Amino acid sequence: MAKTKSECGPAADSAAPDVQNTPTIWERIDAPRGARTTLSHERIAEAAIALADAEGLDAVSMRKLAESLGVATMALYRYVNSKDELLELMTDAVGTASELVADPNDWRAVFREAARRRRETALAHPWLPAAQAQVPTSLTPNRNLALERMLAALEPLPLTGDQKMQLIRALDSYARGAADGEVNQRTMLERRGYGADGDVRLLLRSNMQWLLRSGRYPLFAKLVTDGLAPVDAVGEFELGLEAMLDGLAARFGI
Amino acid sequence: MAKTKSECGPAADSAAPDVQNTPTIWERIDAPRGARTTLSHERIAEAAIALADAEGLDAVSMRKLAESLGVATMALYRYVNSKDELLELMTDAVGTASELVADPNDWRAVFREAARRRRETALAHPWLPAAQAQVPTSLTPNRNLALERMLAALEPLPLTGDQKMQLIRALDSYARGAADGEVNQRTMLERRGYGADGDVRLLLRSNMQWLLRSGRYPLFAKLVTDGLAPVDAVGEFELGLEAMLDGLAARFGI
DNA sequence: ACAACGGTGCGTACGATGTACACAAGGCGA
DNA sequence: TCGCCTTGTGTACATCGTACGCACCGTTGT
Numbered sequence A, B: 001m002a003k004t005k006s007e008c009g010p011a012a013d014s015a016a017p018d019v020q021n022t023p024t025i026w027e028r029i030d031a032p033r034g035a036r037t038t039l040s041h042e043r044i045a046e047a048a049i050a051l052a053d054a055e056g057l058d059a060v061s062m063r064k065l066a067e068s069l070g071v072a073t074m075a076l077y078r079y080v081n082s083k084d085e086l087l088e089l090m091t092d093a094v095g096t097a098s099e100l101v102a103d104p105n106d107w108r109a110v111f112r113e114a115a116r117r118r119r120e121t122a123l124a125h126p127w128l129p130a131a132q133a134q135v136p137t138s139l140t141p142n143r144n145l146a147l148e149r150m151l152a153a154l155e156p157l158p159l160t161g162d163q164k165m166q167l168i169r170a171l172d173s174y175a176r177g178a179a180d181g182e183v184n185q186r187t188m189l190e191r192r193g194y195g196a197d198g199d200v201r202l203l204l205r206s207n208m209q210w211l212l213r214s215g216r217y218p219l220f221a222k223l224v225t226d227g228l229a230p231v232d233a234v235g236e237f238e239l240g241l242e243a244m245l246d247g248l249a250a251r252f253g254i
Numbered sequence C: 001a002c003a004a005c006g007g008t009g010c011g012t013a014c015g016a017t018g019t020a021c022a023c024a025a026g027g028c029g030a
Numbered sequence D: 001t002c003g004c005c006t007t008g009t010g011t012a013c014a015t016c017g018t019a020c021g022c023a024c025c026g027t028t029g030t
Helices: A041-055 A062-068 A073-078 A083-093 A107-124 A128-134 A141-154 A161-191 A200-213 A218-226 A233-252 B041-055 B062-068 B073-078 B083-093 B107-124 B128-134 B141-154 B161-191 B200-213 B218-226 B233-252
Strands: none
Touching: A041 A062, A041 A083, A062 A073, A062 A083, A083 A128, A083 A141, A107 A128, A107 A141, A107 A161, A107 A233, A128 A161, A128 B128, A128 B161, A141 A161, A141 B218, A161 A200, A161 A233, A161 B128, A161 B161, A161 B218, A161 B233, A200 A218, A218 B141, A218 B161, A233 B161, A233 B233, B041 B062, B041 B083, B062 B073, B062 B083, B083 B128, B083 B141, B107 B128, B107 B141, B107 B161, B107 B233, B128 B161, B141 B161, B161 B200, B161 B233, B200 B218
């Protein structure tokens, strides 16, 4: 994206500290708005998410979104500076943290919950990984909330601030990778004609011809023909999650 | 994407086994081609990657790519059925596995190498995560090669095929998440005007106003004002990696 | 040597997209 | 009630992916 027409000519000195001072959408979003409020950031995000859930991320165009809101296309631009910002809005909005069930003092329970939530959100909104990859974001309200909760859980432990962040980022890396991977796989299954909750082995089977013909992957081929059990997605996610938690706990002595 | 004009009308029965038999590009790619070969999959992938590296993924349009190859736009479509397939080509081509240095019998060394390679590839081609998210792929030649190598490393161990796959996927999840996260962060830094290898704390500083004004993230705010050390990206990646390896090894008793 | 044929590259055209810009309209403070 | 600033509208343009039909050429069968 970033197809702004003006390309910002002579190029902004990329070393200057206060250059690029464009406030993020999150700083603008809380400002009170004037008259005639038929639209709102919330309504826009909600409609966009509904559209993406129903017809995929590609279907989320400014025109279609505006139409689904009963509004002219350009009206959206009073709330969003670019489509990228719309995506930012969407990725934040799907992560509304709702109530937490984990014991806030049990850090492993809190981390587990955060990881599971991330996975579930991604599976519920399969366009999420693509949106996040297209519009790099962190420091978004809901992500910060999750961060804050994890920091709270680590509060009683004897860790430096840097260590806490390392812990959180490591866990987050796993959760992100696992969630994205799973979405990836489901999307692939769907595109190839099997339902999103089909069996991965169907995919393997349909591509086996090519796999076997080039004898380049003998071990993998053997594995496939010997027969793999159906993948237990939740179980596998939990396994990696526990492995990561164990490994981190051991490494930090907690 | 997937903007094919014909939308495939009456809808293909999504349960039928041999429906959607469109061969992947990987099955077509090895077929011998006829006359006048000014183009090739390799040349196309190479040029596309160069373009993406130089000007970002958005700059990779069929027109620009064709121009950079000194060829008409539509010529590309003799090698690629859609832009999605071009992205598939690109994501596979950046992963050319080159020589392996790890002792092929030391599974941890092999896994480490695979994870590091993944991270390095993503950092060298920051558009990769976006491309992968946009066009779900696995079963691509180079990814299968990596898989094969890991399977080989696990060969001497007393594990079932399913366990091997679990091990590999868990490790891959971490590597993927960590790499994507790092790329994400660098891209953000760049967009905000700090160089890609700038300090994350600059980003925090520039958004602190908003963070502090809403007193919603007290712990995080405290962390930031107390001062965080500059992030050691490699060290942090390695830490999570070792934690994951330890945790997995323990869990599988290997 | 030559003809024909199938694979290769080209040019044009169309619908859709993001968004710049100038204008209309509608609610709030004076 | 009047003005004014904010919100919503309409039009226009560059660019995108790609369908379609034609031109070209290397190979192969005679």
